[in-house]
Amino acid sequence: MSRDYDVAVVGGGLLGSAIAWGLGRLGKAVAVLDEGDIVKRASRANFALVWVQSKGLGLPAYTAWTVRAAAAWGRLAAELRDQTGLDVGLQQNGGFHITLGEAEYGRRADLVARMHNQVGATDHRMEMLPAAEIGRMLPGVGPEVSGGSFCPLDGHVNSLRTYRAFHAGMRALGVDYLPERPVSALAREGGEFRLATPAGEVRAQRIVLAAGNANQTLAPMVGLAAPMGPTRGQIIVTERTEPFLPHPLSTLRQTDEGTVMIGDSKEDALDDRAVNPGITAVMADRAQRTFPHLARLNVVRTWSGIRVMPRDGFPIYDQSATHPGAFVACCHSGVTLASNHAFEIARMVAAGALEPALVGAFSVRRFEGADARTGSGYY
Incomplete structure (x- = not known):
């Protein structure tokens, strides 16, 4: 020392x-x-x-x-x-933010337009796609999916x-x-x-x-x-399943080990010793509305964490x-x-x-x- x-x-x-x-x-x-x-x-x-x-x-x-x-x-x-010999599992072939219903689609399209129109904006290559195109790129999406945004720069890692x-x-x-x-x-x-x-x-x-x-x-x-202005978030992890998701979503992704991670809650509570079952239920419901076949999977663990978040x-x-x-x-x-x-x-x-x-x-x-x-x- x-x-x-x-x-x-x-x-x-x-x-x-x-x-x-x-x-x-x-x-x-x-x-x-x-x-x-x-x-x-x-x-x-x-x-x-x-x-x-x-x-x-x-x-x-x-x-x-x-x-x-x-x-x-x-x-x-x-x-x-x-x-190190360690493969971090980088997959970077683009990612989606999925919308459910026309109102969500409209709000997302407005956000994309506002980002494009900012003074000094960088080309982030984010674009809106209709439901038919989403279905072609993400087979198995549910009938409530109205479309969403896609960015080819997005990805995920282990x-x-x-x-x-x-x-x-x-x-x-x-x-x-x-x-x-x-x-x-x-x-x-x-x-x-x-x-x-x-x-x-x-x-x-x-x-x-x-x-x-x-x-x-x-x-x-x-x-x-x-x-700082920290917030709490919750994550759900399912059992392993066959590969079905070729691109990550902003709130849902399949890991390189086959499990499915679901998350995106934002809470003011800063106690990470427990989860809020009501919020967990909402996250799980949205996930199965996006991909109906997820309803048959078992949840194997869930937890909360405190985000590092500047104000x-x-x-x-x-x-x-x-x-x-x-x-x-x-x-x-x-x-x-x-x-x-x-x-x-x-x-x-x-x-x-x-x-x-x-x-x-x-x-x-x-x-x-x-x-x-x-x-x-x-x-």
Whole structure:
């Protein structure tokens, strides 16, 4: 614990692991300070989508950032496989948001049009498709399906295997993973950061706060801010069944192991020790209305998880003016943006500064008012 590091990453979930892996591949001496697997982290409850659809309404830079991440995911999966031998199960042949009934179809079409019409919008290639085309691409959909949107950039992965691959890759790169070491205090003294943990102090030239919702407490210690608005979500998993779903949906996907995952609830309750049966029932009902044959499958498990969610839903990437070398990263889309975190954010941290366009788009200054959003977007 007396070793000094180039960078200490606080948080060992998908976000922190991706950044730490990226720093390790750049030759940096890195420590990951983590609460460990005793914590029910957000990474264990995610839906594992690599998703561009609907990202960025109100902040076009987020669309551009997400499109960039989707384009780099093949490279990330290949590098992890070559380094660790682990196939993260990336399937990226496009995804759907299905609508039930004409009213839903109309609302979805309006959202697609609004995204296309935003000033500074990036071409996210999302388009509306009628029910007949949906039926051709997704055999077995039910009669209530009225159509939906399709984006060829969308896909999904095996998120637990991705998490394992990042950690195996970190070990191979010499990154020190230090579990059961939650950070209780941060200070910058003598040109370095000192991080207090139950197992002793860790010192580093730079730090990255990637601790999810806990960033809200840690960031002010180094002159940063992380205004968060976490929500709870629930997931249902069915027994394995024969392959039937060639594309993921925003609320339903078949994993590479054959199970079906159903989810997308958003609740204000922040207790992840139980699920709400009423919400579970609504999710299951919608799933079987989309694919009627799902009604015959058994549910094998269900759980809830707390989302890491910045207050406005968009990522936060920032650096401290008062504590040079301190960075904060917060986002909901830990899977989708993993390639950007591994390749782009890690590169910027290694260089000692975030690029101005990134800060202009995603700094917490945007919470000061609409006039605080500077720049036309990060490309």
